[in-house]
Amino acid sequence: MYSPFKLGVKYLRYWLTASNGKGHGVHAPFVFEFITGVLNDDGFYYCYQQIESVRTQLKNDNTVLELEDFGAGSRVHSSYKRKVSEIANSSLKPKKFAQLLFRIVNFYQPKNVLELGTSLGITTAYLASANNTIPVITMEGAKAVATVAANNFNALGLKNIKIVEGNFDVTLKDVLYKQLTKVDFAFIDGNHRKEPTIEYFQQMLPHLHEYSILVFDDVHWSREMEEAWQYIKAHETVTLSIDLFFIGIVFFRKEQKVKQHFTIRF
Template sequence: MSYSPLQAAAKYFKYYVHAANSKGHGMHSPFVYEFITKVMNDFTKYDDYAKVETLRKELLNDTTELTIEDMGAGSAVTASDKRTVASIAKNAAKPKKFGQLLYRMIKFYQPQTVLELGTSLGVTTSYLALANPSAKIITMEGAPAIINKASDNFKKLDLQNIEIVSGNFDNTLSEVLQNNSKIDFAFIDGNHRQEPTERYFEQLLPHIHNETLLIFDDIHWSKEMETAWKNILSHEAVSCDIDLFYIGIVSFRKEFKEKQSFSVRV
Protein backbone atom coordinates (compact mmCIF):
# COMPACT_ATOMS: atom_id res chain seq x y z
CA MET A 1 0.00 0.00 0.00
CA SER A 2 1.34 3.42 -0.96
CA TYR A 3 1.88 6.20 1.56
CA SER A 4 -0.98 8.65 2.06
CA PRO A 5 -0.50 12.16 0.60
CA LEU A 6 0.29 13.46 4.09
CA GLN A 7 2.86 10.71 4.73
CA ALA A 8 4.41 11.28 1.31
CA ALA A 9 4.68 15.01 1.96
CA ALA A 10 6.44 14.35 5.27
CA LYS A 11 8.85 11.97 3.55
CA TYR A 12 9.60 14.55 0.88
CA PHE A 13 10.19 17.30 3.44
CA LYS A 14 12.71 15.11 5.28
CA TYR A 15 14.46 14.30 2.00
CA TYR A 16 14.53 17.95 0.90
CA VAL A 17 16.04 19.18 4.16
CA HIS A 18 18.89 16.67 4.07
CA ALA A 19 19.53 16.52 0.30
CA ALA A 20 22.46 18.30 -1.32
CA ASN A 21 21.73 21.22 -3.62
CA SER A 22 21.58 20.62 -7.36
CA LYS A 23 24.62 22.78 -8.15
CA GLY A 24 27.19 20.18 -7.13
CA HIS A 25 29.03 22.56 -4.79
CA GLY A 26 31.22 20.71 -2.30
CA MET A 27 30.58 17.35 -3.98
CA HIS A 28 33.69 15.20 -3.47
CA SER A 29 32.62 12.32 -5.72
CA PRO A 30 33.78 12.93 -9.33
CA PHE A 31 31.07 10.59 -10.66
CA VAL A 32 28.25 12.31 -8.78
CA TYR A 33 29.64 15.78 -9.49
CA GLU A 34 29.71 14.95 -13.20
CA PHE A 35 26.16 13.57 -13.00
CA ILE A 36 24.92 16.77 -11.36
CA THR A 37 26.77 19.24 -13.58
CA LYS A 38 26.64 17.43 -16.95
CA VAL A 39 23.33 15.55 -16.73
CA MET A 40 21.01 17.08 -14.14
CA ASN A 41 22.05 20.62 -15.02
CA ASP A 42 22.03 20.18 -18.79
CA PHE A 43 19.32 22.72 -19.65
CA THR A 44 19.46 22.21 -23.41
CA LYS A 45 16.00 22.21 -25.03
CA TYR A 46 16.47 19.09 -27.13
CA ASP A 47 14.11 18.76 -30.11
CA ASP A 48 13.18 15.26 -28.95
CA TYR A 49 11.51 16.72 -25.87
CA ALA A 50 8.82 18.34 -28.01
CA LYS A 51 8.17 15.09 -29.89
CA VAL A 52 7.47 13.14 -26.70
CA GLU A 53 5.53 15.91 -24.99
CA THR A 54 3.30 16.31 -28.07
CA LEU A 55 2.55 12.59 -27.78
CA ARG A 56 1.87 12.97 -24.05
CA LYS A 57 -0.57 15.81 -24.76
CA GLU A 58 -2.47 13.62 -27.22
CA LEU A 59 -2.65 10.80 -24.68
CA LEU A 60 -3.91 13.14 -21.95
CA ASN A 61 -6.86 13.92 -24.22
CA ASP A 62 -7.55 10.33 -25.27
CA THR A 63 -10.77 9.05 -23.68
CA THR A 64 -10.41 5.53 -25.10
CA GLU A 65 -11.12 2.97 -22.37
CA LEU A 66 -8.74 0.05 -21.91
CA THR A 67 -9.18 -3.11 -19.87
CA ILE A 68 -6.03 -3.48 -17.80
CA GLU A 69 -4.62 -6.66 -16.32
CA ASP A 70 -2.43 -5.28 -13.53
CA MET A 71 0.38 -7.59 -12.43
CA GLY A 72 2.09 -5.21 -10.01
CA ALA A 73 1.09 -3.29 -6.92
CA GLY A 74 -1.90 -1.77 -8.70
CA SER A 75 -2.96 1.80 -9.16
CA ALA A 76 -3.05 4.23 -6.27
CA VAL A 77 -5.86 6.05 -8.09
CA THR A 78 -8.44 3.38 -8.95
CA ALA A 79 -9.19 -0.28 -8.25
CA SER A 80 -11.09 -0.71 -11.53
CA ASP A 81 -9.64 -2.83 -14.33
CA LYS A 82 -11.02 -0.33 -16.86
CA ARG A 83 -9.10 2.91 -17.30
CA THR A 84 -8.98 5.58 -19.94
CA VAL A 85 -5.78 6.29 -21.81
CA ALA A 86 -5.95 9.83 -20.41
CA SER A 87 -6.07 8.51 -16.84
CA ILE A 88 -3.08 6.23 -17.42
CA ALA A 89 -1.13 9.07 -19.04
CA LYS A 90 -1.90 11.34 -16.11
CA ASN A 91 -1.20 8.92 -13.27
CA ALA A 92 1.19 6.23 -14.57
CA ALA A 93 3.46 7.96 -17.08
CA LYS A 94 6.65 9.42 -15.60
CA PRO A 95 6.43 13.24 -15.37
CA LYS A 96 8.22 15.33 -18.00
CA LYS A 97 11.01 16.31 -15.60
CA PHE A 98 12.05 12.72 -14.96
CA GLY A 99 11.47 11.45 -18.49
CA GLN A 100 13.81 14.16 -19.70
CA LEU A 101 16.35 13.38 -16.97
CA LEU A 102 16.44 9.75 -18.11
CA TYR A 103 16.82 11.00 -21.70
CA ARG A 104 19.86 13.05 -20.69
CA MET A 105 21.34 10.09 -18.81
CA ILE A 106 21.07 7.92 -21.92
CA LYS A 107 22.44 10.72 -24.10
CA PHE A 108 25.42 11.34 -21.79
CA TYR A 109 26.38 7.78 -20.80
CA GLN A 110 25.49 6.19 -24.18
CA PRO A 111 24.44 2.72 -22.98
CA GLN A 112 23.94 0.23 -25.82
CA THR A 113 21.58 -2.24 -24.13
CA VAL A 114 18.78 -0.57 -22.20
CA LEU A 115 16.13 -2.50 -20.27
CA GLU A 116 12.85 -1.04 -19.04
CA LEU A 117 10.53 -2.97 -16.75
CA GLY A 118 7.14 -1.34 -17.20
CA THR A 119 6.34 0.15 -20.61
CA SER A 120 2.99 1.70 -19.74
CA LEU A 121 2.00 3.91 -22.70
CA GLY A 122 5.59 4.21 -23.83
CA VAL A 123 6.20 7.84 -22.93
CA THR A 124 9.38 7.16 -20.95
CA THR A 125 10.38 4.44 -23.42
CA SER A 126 10.23 7.02 -26.20
CA TYR A 127 12.59 9.29 -24.27
CA LEU A 128 15.01 6.36 -23.82
CA ALA A 129 14.86 5.40 -27.51
CA LEU A 130 15.27 8.93 -28.87
CA ALA A 131 18.25 9.67 -26.63
CA ASN A 132 20.40 7.04 -28.35
CA PRO A 133 18.96 5.69 -31.63
CA SER A 134 21.85 3.21 -31.89
CA ALA A 135 20.93 1.61 -28.56
CA LYS A 136 18.78 -1.49 -28.19
CA ILE A 137 15.79 -0.62 -26.01
CA ILE A 138 14.06 -3.65 -24.49
CA THR A 139 10.83 -2.69 -22.77
CA MET A 140 8.68 -5.14 -20.84
CA GLU A 141 4.95 -4.88 -20.14
CA GLY A 142 2.35 -7.30 -18.82
CA ALA A 143 -0.94 -5.75 -19.95
CA PRO A 144 -1.82 -6.57 -23.61
CA ALA A 145 -4.08 -3.53 -24.08
CA ILE A 146 -1.27 -1.24 -22.86
CA ILE A 147 1.22 -2.94 -25.19
CA ASN A 148 -1.01 -2.32 -28.20
CA LYS A 149 -1.35 1.35 -27.36
CA ALA A 150 2.39 1.72 -26.70
CA SER A 151 3.18 0.05 -30.03
CA ASP A 152 0.98 2.58 -31.81
CA ASN A 153 2.80 5.40 -30.03
CA PHE A 154 6.21 4.08 -31.09
CA LYS A 155 5.01 3.97 -34.71
CA LYS A 156 3.82 7.58 -34.44
CA LEU A 157 7.32 8.64 -33.42
CA ASP A 158 8.94 6.28 -35.97
CA LEU A 159 11.03 4.61 -33.28
CA GLN A 160 12.96 1.69 -34.76
CA ASN A 161 15.15 0.59 -31.85
CA ILE A 162 12.52 -0.72 -29.41
CA GLU A 163 11.80 -4.38 -28.67
CA ILE A 164 8.61 -5.00 -26.68
CA VAL A 165 8.44 -8.09 -24.47
CA SER A 166 4.91 -9.09 -23.49
CA GLY A 167 3.98 -10.94 -20.32
CA ASN A 168 4.47 -11.10 -16.58
CA PHE A 169 8.05 -10.15 -15.63
CA ASP A 170 8.20 -13.22 -13.39
CA ASN A 171 7.98 -15.34 -16.55
CA THR A 172 9.76 -13.17 -19.12
CA LEU A 173 12.70 -11.47 -17.39
CA SER A 174 14.87 -14.59 -17.13
CA GLU A 175 14.57 -15.23 -20.88
CA VAL A 176 15.35 -11.61 -21.73
CA LEU A 177 18.48 -11.76 -19.58
CA GLN A 178 19.52 -15.08 -21.11
CA ASN A 179 19.47 -13.39 -24.51
CA ASN A 180 21.29 -10.27 -23.30
CA SER A 181 24.38 -11.12 -21.31
CA LYS A 182 25.22 -7.48 -20.58
CA ILE A 183 22.80 -4.78 -19.40
CA ASP A 184 24.17 -1.23 -19.52
CA PHE A 185 21.16 0.63 -18.16
CA ALA A 186 17.90 -0.54 -16.59
CA PHE A 187 14.84 1.38 -15.45
CA ILE A 188 12.76 -0.71 -13.02
CA ASP A 189 9.23 0.70 -12.96
CA GLY A 190 6.91 -2.25 -13.15
CA ASN A 191 6.04 -3.72 -9.78
CA HIS A 192 6.01 -1.47 -6.75
CA ARG A 193 6.40 -4.22 -4.17
CA GLN A 194 9.37 -5.27 -2.09
CA GLU A 195 9.86 -8.91 -2.99
CA PRO A 196 9.62 -8.56 -6.80
CA THR A 197 11.76 -5.41 -6.80
CA GLU A 198 14.53 -7.15 -4.86
CA ARG A 199 14.17 -10.25 -7.05
CA TYR A 200 14.55 -8.24 -10.26
CA PHE A 201 17.68 -6.67 -8.79
CA GLU A 202 19.12 -10.09 -7.99
CA GLN A 203 18.30 -11.33 -11.49
CA LEU A 204 20.06 -8.34 -13.03
CA LEU A 205 23.25 -8.69 -10.96
CA PRO A 206 24.95 -11.33 -13.16
CA HIS A 207 24.46 -9.00 -16.15
CA ILE A 208 25.89 -5.77 -14.75
CA HIS A 209 29.37 -4.35 -15.30
CA ASN A 210 31.38 -1.40 -14.00
CA GLU A 211 29.46 1.17 -16.04
CA THR A 212 25.95 -0.23 -15.51
CA LEU A 213 23.34 2.06 -14.01
CA LEU A 214 20.13 0.75 -12.44
CA ILE A 215 17.32 3.23 -11.87
CA PHE A 216 14.50 2.31 -9.51
CA ASP A 217 11.24 4.21 -9.69
CA ASP A 218 9.20 5.44 -6.71
CA ILE A 219 11.68 4.35 -4.04
CA HIS A 220 9.69 6.26 -1.39
CA TRP A 221 6.25 5.24 -2.71
CA SER A 222 5.54 2.91 0.21
CA LYS A 223 7.16 1.29 3.22
CA GLU A 224 7.71 -1.82 1.10
CA MET A 225 9.56 0.14 -1.59
CA GLU A 226 11.68 1.95 0.99
CA THR A 227 12.64 -1.41 2.49
CA ALA A 228 13.49 -2.79 -0.95
CA TRP A 229 15.63 0.27 -1.70
CA LYS A 230 17.47 -0.07 1.60
CA ASN A 231 18.12 -3.78 1.03
CA ILE A 232 19.38 -3.17 -2.50
CA LEU A 233 21.82 -0.54 -1.28
CA SER A 234 23.19 -2.92 1.32
CA HIS A 235 24.32 -5.38 -1.36
CA GLU A 236 28.10 -5.68 -1.61
CA ALA A 237 28.08 -5.05 -5.36
CA VAL A 238 26.57 -1.57 -4.97
CA SER A 239 29.27 1.07 -4.66
CA CYS A 240 27.28 4.30 -5.01
CA ASP A 241 23.67 5.42 -4.94
CA ILE A 242 21.89 8.69 -5.62
CA ASP A 243 18.48 9.34 -4.04
CA LEU A 244 16.41 11.80 -6.09
CA PHE A 245 13.35 10.93 -3.99
CA TYR A 246 11.11 9.92 -6.90
CA ILE A 247 13.80 7.74 -8.42
CA GLY A 248 16.96 6.11 -7.09
CA ILE A 249 20.14 5.50 -9.08
CA VAL A 250 22.52 2.63 -8.34
CA SER A 251 26.11 2.41 -9.61
CA PHE A 252 28.60 -0.44 -9.40
CA ARG A 253 31.80 1.44 -10.24
CA LYS A 254 34.81 -0.17 -8.65
CA GLU A 255 36.68 3.12 -8.40
CA PHE A 256 34.61 3.79 -5.28
CA LYS A 257 36.73 2.33 -2.50
CA GLU A 258 33.89 2.66 0.00
CA LYS A 259 30.12 2.75 -0.42
CA GLN A 260 28.86 6.25 -1.07
CA SER A 261 25.27 7.46 -0.74
CA PHE A 262 23.94 10.81 -1.86
CA SER A 263 20.62 12.59 -1.76
CA VAL A 264 20.33 15.37 -4.32
CA ARG A 265 17.50 17.83 -4.83
CA VAL A 266 15.89 17.67 -8.24
Protein backbone atom coordinates (compact mmCIF):
# COMPACT_ATOMS: atom_id res chain seq x y z
CA MET A 1 0.00 0.00 0.00
CA TYR A 2 1.10 3.59 -0.55
CA SER A 3 2.46 5.59 2.38
CA PRO A 4 0.14 8.28 3.77
CA PHE A 5 2.43 10.93 2.21
CA LYS A 6 2.34 9.37 -1.26
CA LEU A 7 -1.40 8.83 -1.03
CA GLY A 8 -1.76 12.48 -0.04
CA VAL A 9 0.24 13.60 -3.07
CA LYS A 10 -1.91 11.42 -5.32
CA TYR A 11 -5.07 12.84 -3.79
CA LEU A 12 -3.86 16.40 -4.32
CA ARG A 13 -3.14 15.62 -7.97
CA TYR A 14 -6.61 14.08 -8.30
CA TRP A 15 -8.26 17.13 -6.70
CA LEU A 16 -6.46 19.56 -8.99
CA THR A 17 -7.12 17.67 -12.22
CA ALA A 18 -10.59 16.14 -11.70
CA SER A 19 -13.80 17.60 -13.11
CA ASN A 20 -15.34 20.05 -10.67
CA GLY A 21 -18.19 17.75 -9.58
CA LYS A 22 -20.93 20.19 -10.58
CA GLY A 23 -21.59 18.74 -14.02
CA HIS A 24 -20.24 21.73 -15.95
CA GLY A 25 -18.74 20.67 -19.25
CA VAL A 26 -19.92 17.05 -18.93
CA HIS A 27 -21.60 16.17 -22.21
CA ALA A 28 -22.53 12.56 -21.40
CA PRO A 29 -26.20 12.71 -20.29
CA PHE A 30 -25.93 9.66 -18.03
CA VAL A 31 -22.90 11.07 -16.20
CA PHE A 32 -24.51 14.51 -15.89
CA GLU A 33 -27.55 12.82 -14.34
CA PHE A 34 -25.29 10.88 -11.96
CA ILE A 35 -23.52 14.07 -10.86
CA THR A 36 -26.65 16.16 -10.36
CA GLY A 37 -29.04 13.45 -9.15
CA VAL A 38 -26.74 11.26 -7.05
CA LEU A 39 -23.34 12.77 -6.34
CA ASN A 40 -24.66 16.21 -5.39
CA ASP A 41 -27.86 15.10 -3.69
CA ASP A 42 -27.42 16.73 -0.28
CA GLY A 43 -30.80 15.68 1.13
CA PHE A 44 -30.89 14.17 4.61
CA TYR A 45 -32.48 10.73 4.34
CA TYR A 46 -34.42 9.04 7.10
CA CYS A 47 -31.80 6.37 7.91
CA TYR A 48 -28.71 8.56 8.11
CA GLN A 49 -29.03 9.52 11.77
CA GLN A 50 -29.77 5.97 12.96
CA ILE A 51 -26.82 4.42 11.14
CA GLU A 52 -24.41 7.15 12.17
CA SER A 53 -25.50 6.63 15.77
CA VAL A 54 -24.41 2.98 15.45
CA ARG A 55 -21.09 4.11 13.94
CA THR A 56 -20.49 6.33 16.99
CA GLN A 57 -21.18 3.42 19.33
CA LEU A 58 -18.74 1.21 17.41
CA LYS A 59 -16.00 3.82 17.65
CA ASN A 60 -16.31 3.68 21.43
CA ASP A 61 -16.63 -0.11 21.76
CA ASN A 62 -13.53 -1.63 23.40
CA THR A 63 -14.61 -5.27 22.94
CA VAL A 64 -11.64 -7.33 21.66
CA LEU A 65 -12.25 -9.56 18.64
CA GLU A 66 -10.21 -12.50 17.31
CA LEU A 67 -9.88 -12.01 13.56
CA GLU A 68 -9.10 -14.05 10.48
CA ASP A 69 -7.74 -11.76 7.77
CA PHE A 70 -8.14 -12.95 4.18
CA GLY A 71 -7.34 -9.58 2.60
CA ALA A 72 -4.38 -7.28 2.24
CA GLY A 73 -4.63 -6.12 5.84
CA SER A 74 -5.36 -2.80 7.43
CA ARG A 75 -3.54 0.42 6.69
CA VAL A 76 -3.09 0.99 10.43
CA HIS A 77 -3.14 -2.32 12.33
CA SER A 78 -1.85 -5.82 11.61
CA SER A 79 -2.75 -7.71 14.80
CA TYR A 80 -5.20 -10.59 14.62
CA LYS A 81 -6.72 -9.37 17.87
CA ARG A 82 -8.34 -6.00 17.60
CA LYS A 83 -10.82 -3.85 19.43
CA VAL A 84 -14.10 -3.04 17.73
CA SER A 85 -13.22 0.63 18.16
CA GLU A 86 -9.94 0.15 16.27
CA ILE A 87 -11.73 -1.53 13.37
CA ALA A 88 -14.38 1.19 13.36
CA ASN A 89 -11.86 4.01 13.35
CA SER A 90 -9.56 2.57 10.68
CA SER A 91 -11.70 0.39 8.43
CA LEU A 92 -15.24 1.73 8.16
CA LYS A 93 -16.07 3.65 5.00
CA PRO A 94 -16.48 7.35 5.90
CA LYS A 95 -19.98 8.74 6.14
CA LYS A 96 -19.55 10.71 2.91
CA PHE A 97 -18.98 7.58 0.83
CA ALA A 98 -21.31 5.26 2.75
CA GLN A 99 -24.14 7.71 2.15
CA LEU A 100 -23.17 7.96 -1.51
CA LEU A 101 -23.63 4.18 -1.80
CA PHE A 102 -27.08 4.62 -0.27
CA ARG A 103 -27.94 7.28 -2.86
CA ILE A 104 -26.72 5.14 -5.78
CA VAL A 105 -28.99 2.26 -4.73
CA ASN A 106 -31.82 4.65 -3.92
CA PHE A 107 -31.57 6.35 -7.33
CA TYR A 108 -31.03 3.37 -9.65
CA GLN A 109 -33.15 0.86 -7.69
CA PRO A 110 -31.28 -2.40 -8.39
CA LYS A 111 -33.20 -5.58 -7.68
CA ASN A 112 -30.38 -7.02 -5.57
CA VAL A 113 -27.18 -5.94 -3.84
CA LEU A 114 -23.95 -7.87 -3.27
CA GLU A 115 -21.23 -6.65 -0.94
CA LEU A 116 -17.77 -8.20 -0.56
CA GLY A 117 -16.49 -7.06 2.81
CA THR A 118 -19.14 -6.52 5.49
CA SER A 119 -16.76 -5.21 8.16
CA LEU A 120 -18.94 -3.98 11.04
CA GLY A 121 -21.92 -3.49 8.75
CA ILE A 122 -22.16 0.28 8.34
CA THR A 123 -22.05 0.35 4.52
CA THR A 124 -24.26 -2.74 4.45
CA ALA A 125 -26.84 -0.93 6.56
CA TYR A 126 -26.83 2.01 4.16
CA LEU A 127 -27.19 -0.30 1.14
CA ALA A 128 -30.05 -2.23 2.76
CA SER A 129 -31.83 0.91 3.93
CA ALA A 130 -31.98 2.35 0.42
CA ASN A 131 -34.62 -0.26 -0.42
CA ASN A 132 -35.68 -2.64 2.34
CA THR A 133 -37.62 -4.84 -0.11
CA ILE A 134 -34.59 -6.10 -2.05
CA PRO A 135 -32.13 -8.82 -0.94
CA VAL A 136 -28.71 -7.66 0.23
CA ILE A 137 -26.06 -10.38 0.42
CA THR A 138 -22.95 -9.30 2.26
CA MET A 139 -19.82 -11.43 2.60
CA GLU A 140 -17.33 -11.33 5.47
CA GLY A 141 -14.23 -13.41 6.11
CA ALA A 142 -13.95 -12.81 9.87
CA LYS A 143 -16.65 -14.59 11.87
CA ALA A 144 -16.32 -12.32 14.93
CA VAL A 145 -16.72 -9.22 12.79
CA ALA A 146 -19.75 -10.71 11.03
CA THR A 147 -21.35 -11.33 14.43
CA VAL A 148 -20.96 -7.68 15.40
CA ALA A 149 -22.42 -6.64 12.04
CA ALA A 150 -25.42 -8.96 12.51
CA ASN A 151 -26.11 -7.41 15.90
CA ASN A 152 -26.04 -3.97 14.29
CA PHE A 153 -28.51 -5.04 11.60
CA ASN A 154 -30.86 -6.33 14.28
CA ALA A 155 -30.57 -3.08 16.23
CA LEU A 156 -31.45 -1.12 13.09
CA GLY A 157 -34.38 -3.42 12.28
CA LEU A 158 -32.95 -4.42 8.89
CA LYS A 159 -34.46 -7.72 7.74
CA ASN A 160 -33.30 -7.86 4.11
CA ILE A 161 -29.63 -8.68 4.78
CA LYS A 162 -28.01 -12.10 4.55
CA ILE A 163 -24.42 -12.52 5.81
CA VAL A 164 -22.21 -15.13 4.15
CA GLU A 165 -19.16 -15.96 6.28
CA GLY A 166 -15.83 -17.29 5.02
CA ASN A 167 -13.06 -16.68 2.50
CA PHE A 168 -14.46 -15.07 -0.68
CA ASP A 169 -12.23 -17.33 -2.77
CA VAL A 170 -14.44 -20.18 -1.56
CA THR A 171 -17.83 -18.57 -0.95
CA LEU A 172 -18.27 -16.18 -3.89
CA LYS A 173 -18.88 -18.85 -6.52
CA ASP A 174 -21.63 -20.41 -4.42
CA VAL A 175 -23.31 -17.02 -3.91
CA LEU A 176 -23.18 -16.18 -7.61
CA TYR A 177 -24.50 -19.50 -8.89
CA LYS A 178 -26.89 -20.54 -6.13
CA GLN A 179 -28.14 -17.35 -4.52
CA LEU A 180 -27.84 -14.62 -7.18
CA THR A 181 -28.21 -15.51 -10.83
CA LYS A 182 -27.78 -11.86 -11.82
CA VAL A 183 -25.87 -9.09 -10.05
CA ASP A 184 -27.53 -5.67 -10.26
CA PHE A 185 -25.27 -3.81 -7.83
CA ALA A 186 -22.05 -4.88 -6.12
CA PHE A 187 -19.68 -3.12 -3.74
CA ILE A 188 -16.27 -4.80 -3.70
CA ASP A 189 -14.35 -3.95 -0.52
CA GLY A 190 -12.90 -7.24 0.61
CA ASN A 191 -9.37 -7.76 -0.60
CA HIS A 192 -7.07 -4.89 -1.55
CA ARG A 193 -4.82 -6.85 -3.87
CA LYS A 194 -4.66 -6.94 -7.65
CA GLU A 195 -5.18 -10.62 -8.41
CA PRO A 196 -8.14 -11.26 -6.08
CA THR A 197 -9.86 -8.02 -7.15
CA ILE A 198 -9.58 -8.96 -10.81
CA GLU A 199 -10.67 -12.52 -10.00
CA TYR A 200 -13.83 -11.30 -8.23
CA PHE A 201 -14.60 -9.07 -11.21
CA GLN A 202 -14.12 -11.95 -13.65
CA GLN A 203 -16.30 -14.26 -11.55
CA MET A 204 -19.09 -11.68 -11.63
CA LEU A 205 -18.91 -11.06 -15.38
CA PRO A 206 -21.27 -13.90 -16.42
CA HIS A 207 -23.83 -12.56 -13.94
CA LEU A 208 -23.77 -8.93 -15.06
CA HIS A 209 -26.11 -7.19 -17.48
CA GLU A 210 -26.44 -3.83 -19.19
CA TYR A 211 -27.71 -2.04 -16.09
CA SER A 212 -25.37 -3.61 -13.52
CA ILE A 213 -23.29 -1.25 -11.38
CA LEU A 214 -20.01 -2.26 -9.72
CA VAL A 215 -18.28 -0.11 -7.11
CA PHE A 216 -14.67 -0.87 -6.18
CA ASP A 217 -13.24 0.49 -2.94
CA ASP A 218 -9.79 2.07 -2.52
CA VAL A 219 -8.82 1.95 -6.19
CA HIS A 220 -5.76 4.13 -5.45
CA TRP A 221 -4.82 2.40 -2.17
CA SER A 222 -1.73 0.79 -3.68
CA ARG A 223 0.00 0.21 -7.00
CA GLU A 224 -1.67 -3.21 -7.15
CA MET A 225 -5.14 -1.71 -6.72
CA GLU A 226 -4.43 0.93 -9.36
CA GLU A 227 -3.38 -1.83 -11.75
CA ALA A 228 -6.55 -3.77 -10.97
CA TRP A 229 -8.61 -0.62 -11.55
CA GLN A 230 -6.93 -0.01 -14.92
CA TYR A 231 -7.61 -3.62 -15.95
CA ILE A 232 -11.29 -3.36 -14.99
CA LYS A 233 -11.79 -0.02 -16.75
CA ALA A 234 -10.19 -1.37 -19.93
CA HIS A 235 -12.32 -4.53 -20.01
CA GLU A 236 -14.42 -4.80 -23.16
CA THR A 237 -17.69 -5.07 -21.21
CA VAL A 238 -17.16 -1.79 -19.34
CA THR A 239 -18.57 1.18 -21.24
CA LEU A 240 -18.19 3.89 -18.62
CA SER A 241 -16.17 4.49 -15.47
CA ILE A 242 -16.24 7.18 -12.78
CA ASP A 243 -13.19 7.67 -10.56
CA LEU A 244 -13.88 9.42 -7.24
CA PHE A 245 -10.36 8.58 -5.99
CA PHE A 246 -11.43 6.57 -2.93
CA ILE A 247 -13.92 4.54 -4.95
CA GLY A 248 -14.26 3.64 -8.61
CA ILE A 249 -17.59 2.92 -10.32
CA VAL A 250 -18.09 1.01 -13.57
CA PHE A 251 -21.16 0.73 -15.78
CA PHE A 252 -22.03 -1.55 -18.68
CA ARG A 253 -24.75 0.47 -20.44
CA LYS A 254 -25.02 -0.30 -24.15
CA GLU A 255 -26.36 3.19 -24.87
CA GLN A 256 -22.79 4.34 -24.23
CA LYS A 257 -21.45 3.80 -27.75
CA VAL A 258 -17.91 5.03 -26.99
CA LYS A 259 -16.06 3.94 -23.86
CA GLN A 260 -15.51 6.92 -21.55
CA HIS A 261 -13.67 7.42 -18.27
CA PHE A 262 -14.45 10.30 -15.93
CA THR A 263 -12.52 11.54 -12.91
CA ILE A 264 -14.80 13.70 -10.79
CA ARG A 265 -14.07 15.74 -7.68
CA PHE A 266 -16.06 14.56 -4.65
